[in-house]
Amino acid sequence: MFHWASASMKRRMPWLASLLVCGFLVLAFLLVDSRSASALPIPAGKVYAIPAFARKYGMPCSACHEAWPKLNNFGQLFKDNGYQMGNDRDAPIFQQPAYWPVSFRMTPHWHRVSVDRADIFNPATDSTTEGRLTTHGFDLSGMDILTAGTLAKNISFLLVPAAESDAVFGFEAANVRFSNLLKSSWLNIKVGKFELDNMISEKRIMTLSDFGGYQVYHFQPATEFSSDGSFTPFYTFGMGDNQIGAELSGHSKNDYTRYSAALLSSNDGSVGVPNGHGYDTYLTLSQAFEAGSLGLQRVGAFAYIGRAPTYLATSSLLADGFGQKSFYRAGFFGFWYLKKLDFMTMYTRGADNVFLGTGTPSFSPLPAGAQGPIWNAGFIETHLTVNPQFILVNRYELIRMSRQALPVTPGVFEPGVSVPSSDFGDIDALVFGYRYYPFMSSRVGFAIHNEFSTVRQRGGTWLLPGGSGKDLTNNSLFIGFDFIF
Amino acid sequence: MRANKSMQWMFLAAALLALPSLAIAQQGEVHVGKVTGHSGAGKQLYYRFCWGCHGFRGDGNGENGPYLNILPRNFVAATFKCRSTPTGTLPTDEDLYNSLGRGFNNSNMPGWISLTKQQRADMVAFIKTFSPRWKSDKPGDPIAVPTEPALSLQSIQHGKELFTKLECWKCHGPEGRGDGPSASTLTDSNEQPIRPYNFAEGSRFKCGATNHDLYKIFMTGLDGTPMPSFADVIKPEDAWDLVHYLRTLQVTHKSPELTLWMSTKEGAEFVKAQKVGGTPTGSGIKQ
Numbered sequence: 001m002f003h004w005a006s007a008s009m010k011r012r013m014p015w016l017a018s019l020l021v022c023g024f025l026v027l028a029f030l031l032v033d034s035r036s037a038s039a040l041p042i043p044a045g046k047v048y049a050i051p052a053f054a055r056k057y058g059m060p061c062s063a064c065h066e067a068w069p070k071l072n073n074f075g076q077l078f079k080d081n082g083y084q085m086g087n088d089r090d091a092p093i094f095q096q097p098a099y100w101p102v103s104f105r106m107t108p109h110w111h112r113v114s115v116d117r118a119d120i121f122n123p124a125t126d127s128t129t130e131g132r133l134t135t136h137g138f139d140l141s142g143m144d145i146l147t148a149g150t151l152a153k154n155i156s157f158l159l160v161p162a163a164e165s166d167a168v169f170g171f172e173a174a175n176v177r178f179s180n181l182l183k184s185s186w187l188n189i190k191v192g193k194f195e196l197d198n199m200i201s202e203k204r205i206m207t208l209s210d211f212g213g214y215q216v217y218h219f220q221p222a223t224e225f226s227s228d229g230s231f232t233p234f235y236t237f238g239m240g241d242n243q244i245g246a247e248l249s250g251h252s253k254n255d256y257t258r259y260s261a262a263l264l265s266s267n268d269g270s271v272g273v274p275n276g277h278g279y280d281t282y283l284t285l286s287q288a289f290e291a292g293s294l295g296l297q298r299v300g301a302f303a304y305i306g307r308a309p310t311y312l313a314t315s316s317l318l319a320d321g322f323g324q325k326s327f328y329r330a331g332f333f334g335f336w337y338l339k340k341l342d343f344m345t346m347y348t349r350g351a352d353n354v355f356l357g358t359g360t361p362s363f364s365p366l367p368a369g370a371q372g373p374i375w376n377a378g379f380i381e382t383h384l385t386v387n388p389q390f391i392l393v394n395r396y397e398l399i400r401m402s403r404q405a406l407p408v409t410p411g412v413f414e415p416g417v418s419v420p421s422s423d424f425g426d427i428d429a430l431v432f433g434y435r436y437y438p439f440m441s442s443r444v445g446f447a448i449h450n451e452f453s454t455v456r457q458r459g460g461t462w463l464l465p466g467g468s469g470k471d472l473t474n475n476s477l478f479i480g481f482d483f484i485f
Numbered sequence: 486m487r488a489n490k491s492m493q494w495m496f497l498a499a500a501l502l503a504l505p506s507l508a509i510a511q512q513g514e515v516h517v518g519k520v521t522g523h524s525g526a527g528k529q530l531y532y533r534f535c536w537g538c539h540g541f542r543g544d545g546n547g548e549n550g551p552y553l554n555i556l557p558r559n560f561v562a563a564t565f566k567c568r569s570t571p572t573g574t575l576p577t578d579e580d581l582y583n584s585l586g587r588g589f590n591n592s593n594m595p596g597w598i599s600l601t602k603q604q605r606a607d608m609v610a611f612i613k614t615f616s617p618r619w620k621s622d623k624p625g626d627p628i629a630v631p632t633e634p635a636l637s638l639q640s641i642q643h644g645k646e647l648f649t650k651l652e653c654w655k656c657h658g659p660e661g662r663g664d665g666p667s668a669s670t671l672t673d674s675n676e677q678p679i680r681p682y683n684f685a686e687g688s689r690f691k692c693g694a695t696n697h698d699l700y701k702i703f704m705t706g707l708d709g710t711p712m713p714s715f716a717d718v719i720k721p722e723d724a725w726d727l728v729h730y731l732r733t734l735q736v737t738h739k740s741p742e743l744t745l746w747m748s749t750k751e752g753a754e755f756v757k758a759q760k761v762g763g764t765p766t767g768s769g770i771k772q
Contacts, residue, residue, distance in 0.1 A: 058549030058593055060537040074534070077599040085595035087588050088687070254598045290601040293526065388533045442537040442549055 052101040052148060054442040057085060061445050062388035067435055068445050068484075069204040073288065073296055077255035082156040082179030082188065083149055091153050101149035107449070109480030112136035113210050116473040117461045130461070130468055140165045141208070141480070144172065154179045158194070171271070173242050186250030193244045193269060197260040198284040199302050200333055200344050202240030206383070206393045209478035212431045212453040214240055215397050216348050216377040222425040222463055223373060223405040224352065224359050234359035235308040239329055242269045243280070256288040266307050266324070278324050280306035295337030303330040311361040323362030325353035344381040350374070357405035358416065367416055369407035376400050389437040393451070399427040413462040413469065420459055420469055429455040433478070445484040452477050515578040515610040520602050527611025530604055538593065543615030555592040556675045563616035564674060564709040567692035572706040572714035574625025575618065581609045590689045628704055631721045633696055636729055641746055644730025647723055651715065656681040660759060661734030674709040684734035685759055699728050
């Protein structure tokens, strides 16, 4: 599901202000010293802020990243080796005593967010009307503190304390990894909180705007919201969310063949075992192959088989989930390179048990005609990497309900009883933009990021109190300065 | 008639224009097996992956150069350590290709095996554009590596004698720990201190991991380092004996040579004395 616009949005603002700010930022971009890397090497010894791995190995960002944060195969192999190059210079003992494996990333930005057909309350007239809300202004992203490296040969760690833009901290990732067990790259074990392996990474997403995220990774049918009209999700799961558990993974020497199998707590990465005693499984396999001068192509498949409770038993000390029902997300993905042009494609099929799909506790009777919801989703993301300093990004994504959890009664949405149409909740999303790295160095990363995103959900306004049932269309314009040091 | 003549002129002009471009294309090409590398494509890869250490001009003066304790290779000088060709000669395209994929142990140069064969060949083609030596000189003829003779205790014992006789110990130390009496005085072609290979801790050599690679190392030498070529000093069969003995100095790396050597009293005592309580890399040596 996409993010809903915040309630603090103001009435529609004049376009003039947006245009003025846009113009100012475009001017700022033009004034940025944009000489190419080959003409402007950064003088050695003049730079002090250092991203952790670039500092450790003295490589430019472009060595491991197609365009950061997106990894290339060399960077993926480095990650899969437990953050090791394998040249006997990986252990901390080889670093200067002052070396500290920490990087910070944040993105100050200006954005314009527009939400269609929202219910707007006007205190002056004490009335609510349906219309479009638009707001814009300067803002901050969340902040990631990225610490990662080796504790000893073949033992590595990743710790990412991350703050939301309002400075609420959490542990985005925290894990320890034992690599090359039995001296084999096919045996590696990771324990802790981590991103699911071997798929198009949401943590390395190339789009940053309000509606520019991967919809497919967080979609749950609209009928899974509580039937009491509160519209809070009955259970939450996102394949893009970092999960807590243990992972067995392996790869060939050149990383062309990769696999992983993970056992995860059924709590969508939340700490404190809030749902208790449930475990999910994630399996994935991919194979890369060379296609001459076109580049390295990769195809893969994945399956997440999970369980979620349908009701909770709570005490003052502990909560536990009961009445667990199953769900799955499975599909294929591919990386297709045509020299500088590449495509990332993904197809996912999702299905939830009927109790999850209708938000019904397992001890309660199901609504009449209820079925487990099924949907198909996919996207194609295109990158044109003009050079390591400039990349154009485009993505089109769609989600189509294949089977609704509740019977279709045309034009009527009654939570827990019926849905208004067979395409209720379908999503179309489009995002395009560019990232420009004015300079390249092995010390810091800086990108000027400009992007537009739009997303439409069929019948989305049914989910708003008093909604008319029309489609919900939101969009966002984003201009940011993404830096990491 | 007039149209035919115009066509002839156009073909002639096209051919004249194509000739120099063909020559340029061939100049920037390398051939590794069935793969043809192109310097144009290699240039893009170089400015993605390599410039941080090797520099924009390929002279080893990248922004990280000053921080590395083995300086990055200077492609302008075109002196390469790992070759199949005699000392002082240029390496073959395949030598450079293999070095790229393998990386260099105990240096900051990683293996680029995760790049495609085409990409590695392209990079080799571009690396060769930095030095005029590639235009004036031809790569040497690869040395012949005879078939490895059967392993025997006599072979190891003879290798041990050669290790002393050829004064390998002066740099590598009597136990192969890289701590010979000359070790602290050694410098490379960049006038930087360089440490001889420590057999006791390493499993991979600078230019490979197999007996075949080890044979080539001391028959071709590592140009740009104090490690000379022994091609004019020892016979091929003696070189194989030396290979077998050097393998026994790798006490943390299982090998047929070590197993055979440890079956003797002398060998067992030597290996036991070499095994200490761990290494800074965390690899650990079991007691």
